[in-house]
Amino acid sequence: xxxxxxxxxxxxxxEPGEDDDQLLRVSLGPQHPSTHGVFRMNVVxxxxxxxxxxxxxxxxxxxxxxxxxxMTYLSSMPYTDRLDYICPLTNNWALAHAVEKLAGIExxxxxxxxxxxxxxxxxxxxxxAFMGFILGDMGAWGSALMYAFREREKILxxxxxxxxxxxxxxxxxYGGCRNDLPAGWADRCSIVVNDYGPFLDELEKxxxxxxxxxxxxxxxxxxxxxTLINGGxxxxxxxxxxxxxxxxxxxxxxxxxxxxxxxxxxxxxxxYDRIMIRFLEMRESLKILRQALDQLPAGxxxxxxxxxxxxxxxxxxxxxxxxxxxxxxxFHLISDGTVNPFRYRIRPPSFIxxxxxxxxxxxxxxxxxxxxxxxxDIVLGEVDR
Amino acid sequence: xxxxxxxxxxxxxxALPTAGISLRKNPGPSGQHSLLxxxxxxxxxxxxxxxxxxxxxxxxxNVTGVDWPVAAKADTIAIPEGEGTAPTGGMLEVVYHxxxxxxxxxxxxxxxxxxxxxxxVQIPSVVSVFRSAELQxxxxxxxxxxxxxxxxDLRRILMWDEFVDHPMRKxxxxxxxxxxxxxxxxxxxxxxxxxxxxxxxx
Amino acid sequence: xSAEKTIDRLPAVPKPGRWIMPGLGLIQGLVISGxxxxxxxxxxxxxxxxxxxxxxxxxxxxxxxxxxLCYDDDAATGLRCTACSICExxxxxxCIYIVLDRDENGKSLKRPKVFDIDxxxxxxxxxxxxVCPFDSIxxxxxxxxxxxxxxxxxxxxxDRLAKSAEYHMKLRPEEASAVMAKRKAEEEKKxxxxxxxxxxxxxxxxxxxxxxxxxxxxxxxxxxxxEKGESA
Numbered sequence: 001x002x003x004x005x006x007x008x009x010x011x012x013x014x015e016p017g018e019d020d021d022q023l024l025r026v027s028l029g030p031q032h033p034s035t036h037g038v039f040r041m042n043v044v045x046x047x048x049x050x051x052x053x054x055x056x057x058x059x060x061x062x063x064x065x066x067x068x069x070x071m072t073y074l075s076s077m078p079y080t081d082r083l084d085y086i087c088p089l090t091n092n093w094a095l096a097h098a099v100e101k102l103a104g105i106e107x108x109x110x111x112x113x114x115x116x117x118x119x120x121x122x123x124x125x126x127x128x129a130f131m132g133f134i135l136g137d138m139g140a141w142g143s144a145l146m147y148a149f150r151e152r153e154k155i156l157x158x159x160x161x162x163x164x165x166x167x168x169x170x171x172x173x174y175g176g177c178r179n180d181l182p183a184g185w186a187d188r189c190s191i192v193v194n195d196y197g198p199f200l201d202e203l204e205k206x207x208x209x210x211x212x213x214x215x216x217x218x219x220x221x222x223x224x225x226x227t228l229i230n231g232g233x234x235x236x237x238x239x240x241x242x243x244x245x246x247x248x249x250x251x252x253x254x255x256x257x258x259x260x261x262x263x264x265x266x267x268x269x270x271x272y273d274r275i276m277i278r279f280l281e282m283r284e285s286l287k288i289l290r291q292a293l294d295q296l297p298a299g300x301x302x303x304x305x306x307x308x309x310x311x312x313x314x315x316x317x318x319x320x321x322x323x324x325x326x327x328x329x330x331f332h333l334i335s336d337g338t339v340n341p342f343r344y345r346i347r348p349p350s351f352i353x354x355x356x357x358x359x360x361x362x363x364x365x366x367x368x369x370x371x372x373x374x375x376x377d378i379v380l381g382e383v384d385r
Numbered sequence: 386x387x388x389x390x391x392x393x394x395x396x397x398x399x400a401l402p403t404a405g406i407s408l409r410k411n412p413g414p415s416g417q418h419s420l421l422x423x424x425x426x427x428x429x430x431x432x433x434x435x436x437x438x439x440x441x442x443x444x445x446x447n448v449t450g451v452d453w454p455v456a457a458k459a460d461t462i463a464i465p466e467g468e469g470t471a472p473t474g475g476m477l478e479v480v481y482h483x484x485x486x487x488x489x490x491x492x493x494x495x496x497x498x499x500x501x502x503x504x505x506v507q508i509p510s511v512v513s514v515f516r517s518a519e520l521q522x523x524x525x526x527x528x529x530x531x532x533x534x535x536x537x538d539l540r541r542i543l544m545w546d547e548f549v550d551h552p553m554r555k556x557x558x559x560x561x562x563x564x565x566x567x568x569x570x571x572x573x574x575x576x577x578x579x580x581x582x583x584x585x586x587x
Numbered sequence: 588x589s590a591e592k593t594i595d596r597l598p599a600v601p602k603p604g605r606w607i608m609p610g611l612g613l614i615q616g617l618v619i620s621g622x623x624x625x626x627x628x629x630x631x632x633x634x635x636x637x638x639x640x641x642x643x644x645x646x647x648x649x650x651x652x653x654x655x656l657c658y659d660d661d662a663a664t665g666l667r668c669t670a671c672s673i674c675e676x677x678x679x680x681x682c683i684y685i686v687l688d689r690d691e692n693g694k695s696l697k698r699p700k701v702f703d704i705d706x707x708x709x710x711x712x713x714x715x716x717x718v719c720p721f722d723s724i725x726x727x728x729x730x731x732x733x734x735x736x737x738x739x740x741x742x743x744x745x746d747r748l749a750k751s752a753e754y755h756m757k758l759r760p761e762e763a764s765a766v767m768a769k770r771k772a773e774e775e776k777k778x779x780x781x782x783x784x785x786x787x788x789x790x791x792x793x794x795x796x797x798x799x800x801x802x803x804x805x806x807x808x809x810x811x812x813x814e815k816g817e818s819a
Binding site: 071072074075076077078079143147150153154157160161162163164165168170178179182195202205206207208209210211212213214308309 | 613616633
């Protein structure tokens, strides 16, 4: 609680208290390898038990929102690639979706299919990379991460063929996509999709029976469903606790209502469930991908009347969200009828998923903090924007 | 999925007869109309929205700050039904997007406004109702300078503690302490030179 | 779709301490990593690295790195760029700098005098190529650009940016041939329009001459009749 509203700036977080000589203060990060980037936690320990944990953000802050408010709608598209750089194509889609809502633009059917295919491939690479990272957090550096990155590279090759870059895709446009699928791309994608199932089986077998993984993740970091919803937690974190809330089903954007897929739900919401839920989501993604590749129609990849240069949406505001691999990714845009957005706000899932980090860690060991943070699945490009 | 907003307003007025709630129309194609809530009744409105059966807006997805150097402009985005109430001068606005996870409705857009941009920039914090506002309100405080009264830990979050301005405000002037780099942009060079003077090229 | 149909609950997993044989999972993992290690010597899709720079990866035709400027016949005169500054304005990191070339009277020559791209700032997004209405700027596939000269080596001027249309054709045959066809059609259209204009002018001229001749003839006839009348 701030004592005096005229003094809005904070005191240093690591000020020693009066009667806590027994407590150990550890500054975890920002250069700690387990923090997935430049994230810092000021942890207070009683012996090995966490009694307080304060997150420190902002090491990667570049105020993308301010930049975007001073440039055209088109120019801010490549910057969304750099938010969550593991999954640029879903970020592209979220912005395109919001602008389309703001300006009332229609998207051709083929473009919707291309978007679904790229978004689900992105979900695959995000969750696969997550498996590697979380195993790294548990001390298993190497094998799992290398297997994950080996398979991820096959999808990145597909992205390079399609968008011109492995990670910085800059692919979606307001009213469609930048270019059509290259010749033979869909067939190559089918091969990758068909090979992915066996790889997932292998990876699951590699991890799931592992006693160390079970011991370190089960019953760690649980919170009640009500708290998670109230805390704004979204994505696999929320569903691992058994809350049936996936925007692809709740508010089907694009053409997600045409596909047959299920929403996996966890039972307890501990770190183990958070790992397993991602395996199940990947299998559902493969299901969507197979259907989308089968039904891929011919047609335009961008609306013929879509404006690339000098695009001015009508006056108004819109909030649109998609189910990103890490959770609900939303964009809130206010247009005053000019070429620049008046307000451009990102609702970053990995930032808001950290709201309850302290609650999840209190009373556990310091070693568990690393796993809980890993199970949240954050990317600092998106947390600090 | 557009949300029917009139029944919600009616239920809110029934539950909170004294609360200042006014409906604002969105002129754009998105059709997301909003409710302008008086700062004094913001927390009551949020609690009612969360706890009333049939409304059950239990999930506060997004909290946005908006800077309006000319407050009247805000009424062109959120058009009032009768006379506009936007103050003269400037103001800061906070926009909330609520969803219901049980009824799967949303977004319900709430707005709260400060009196001006300098002194009276207080808005009650909704953290006691929605924990998800905790980091987002800190961010708005940091970048816009809205003071959320009752926030448990109102500190700067993205900028460092010693930073003095609020960078997302429209009249924020970027500093000129660039690294001296030969960019094609004379403007940047001039600014950097003013700060550092002529530097020897490496 | 009902809510229940979407549910896919996780299967129950053994709790620590209830395993049939502790260590079984670890052994299973070791078997898999052993398999992977052996396969990485002979299985093609598990051999993911190549021996750069002796070996080189195949670059996709869509791959984009830094922009270049396309010219048709001659680098000095054939540059397609008209220095319209659209790319300069749309460039997200603002790394393009253009100065329009003018003659001594200050009239625009429709070509750039200075065209700089700071590739240490460029984010390789390709928006400049996308917005260019004159088919002038394209993304290059060149990736070995590292240099120890930050100030000279990474600021590309016209001399390093200008590349021939043949280079573009070699880099991206599909895109380049489409552009060439479009430009050719446009040129033909222009030529046809010019020809039509010339023909029209010619026809106009002829018609005018004819009209003049007719008028003259009529005048002469009139004069003749008048003369006749006079003489009569």
